[in-house]
Amino acid sequence: MLLEWRQKNVIYGILLYVVSTVFIVYISTGDIRPPVWNILFWIIVLFASINAMVKSFIQENNQRQLYYYQLAHPVAIILSKILYNIGLLFLLSILSCLAMTLVYESPIKRMGLFGLTIFLGSVGFSITFTFVSAIASKADNSSTLMAILSFPIVIPILGTLMMLSANALGLIQDTAFLKDIYTLIAIDGILLGLAIILFPFLWRD
């Protein structure tokens, strides 16, 4: 079901979007310190990912959806979309991290933890955004609706991510970061389970 690899130009578009955003931020801020780096990084990733995710359901036409509907089980569809989006978002976060390292100095102290944070973050973002975009695609003004619906839901994930990455940047010394990782995994698991259970109801018409 990974048909979307064919849409290479979409991926290039998103990557270019990230790079240009980082560049605009660089021009307008100049030198920044690690706490600001942390916040900027996650905001860039958040907006880039919401831009990328809008495409997963909303920008597909009805005929194609009908075609999928005949072809595959809804659980397979949502799972493949989520998997694809996890890959895309992970790539996107790494790229924005690289771009930000290129223009600023890298403040990352613990590379492994930061990588894990990025990965868990892209999992959480991709589950939430994919699912919400499935909801929003049924309405008319879907891209606005998507932002309204998904931002409040994503706040708990974002908060935990900020904590973890602040840890990885050495901004705070928190020995309980393992607990944060577990909560993040738990949130991701709950959301994934719900998405799988609830998606067949969305897919019916």
Place this chain on the structure above:
Amino acid sequence: MKISKIIITIFSLQCLFLNNIAAQSSNPDFMQSIGKIYVVVAVIATVFIGIMIYLFSLQKKIKQLEDQIKD
């Protein structure tokens, strides 16, 4: 219609009561007096008013429904 009139009366009485408080509270220490008991009073009044406002919105909806039935 009677019930709504009663509600309006209660509501305006409530407002009068609050106005009374507002008039007294020109003294800045009023809310702080007697261990801030008037803060508790204000909180209860707010909850009461909030529920009243909800009832009013319900009443408005019922009225629309009644008008629809008439047509």
Place this chain on the structure above:
Amino acid sequence: MKENWWKIIGIGLMLFSLIFGMLTPLKPGLPSVFPFNGKAGNQLTLSIQGYNTHFDEVKDQRVWLKLGDYTLGASKLEATSSNLLKATFNTPDILPSKDSVVVFTLISDNEIDGASVMPSAIFVKQANIDSLGAAQIWPQNSVDNLHQRAGITFPYRNVLGETIRNLYYHVSLWFAMFLILAVSVFYSIRYLHKENMVDDHRADAMVSVGVVFGLLGCATGSIWAKHTWGTWWTTDVKLNMTAIFMLIYLAYFVLRGSFQDEIKRARLASVYNIFAFASIIPLLFVIPRLVDSLHPGNGGNPGFGGEDLDNTMRMAFYPAIIGMTLIGLWMADLRFRLSVLADKLLDRM
């Protein structure tokens, strides 16, 4: 009358918590002491402000300064009014501590008010430090035979004062809101399971009441904050959490509003309701860990955890939660019946 029993219970519980919660007096307390610092070796004269106390009526008034096991009784006491007491202490030159500035706790006891404690009441400076020598001079464990105030009371806390009663009228709102939203999620699940339009109307009505309770919780919290912290709104964690709650459920209404087709609207709204509620449950556990809260009970603030929430407060708090929830369900019930009627009317036309 048969189907109204739970509404009557709700009103009864709410009335009970209103009457019991407002009429029960607070335990006597010590809001302030002046001066709040002094020098060791001098004669210290403190004017102690009391709340709900009877300093001028009692015969057996005693006051101590306390540091660990060491307690120093007042040498002279003079009550100027029922809420004002002058206590004189003859402090020795040296204090039983290795620090140059020592913080003492103030304890007052008499036969009417019982014992009241004011933690970190007074700072005393000492010129020479000789903790071992002081241990010889200072009396130990002289606080004994403390009295108990007769009758039912709520605990007294500095800063909170009478607003400790807000536990029943502000905090219970939040609990009720959460319970009502949980019930609405239950109906959303039932809608997806049975495809019965009635369940969706129920869920919708409950969310609307939940939002009203949430807004009321914000408003009442704001009033309290204005007179306790001095501002209407702070960047406190719990306030941010409520803001997220409100955003999610306002988004729910926007979602409902953007569909014409009834079945589609009901299905999507139910799905979103379940998904959103599941995603805010972690919020309750995650966010409070991120930053300290200013709320009572967090970050060393006087609060309602553990010993602070005593049994008399529970007697008013739990009925308030249940009563508030039942009244909310009643409001939702009215709203639900209205939308079912509107639906039927629409079908007939």
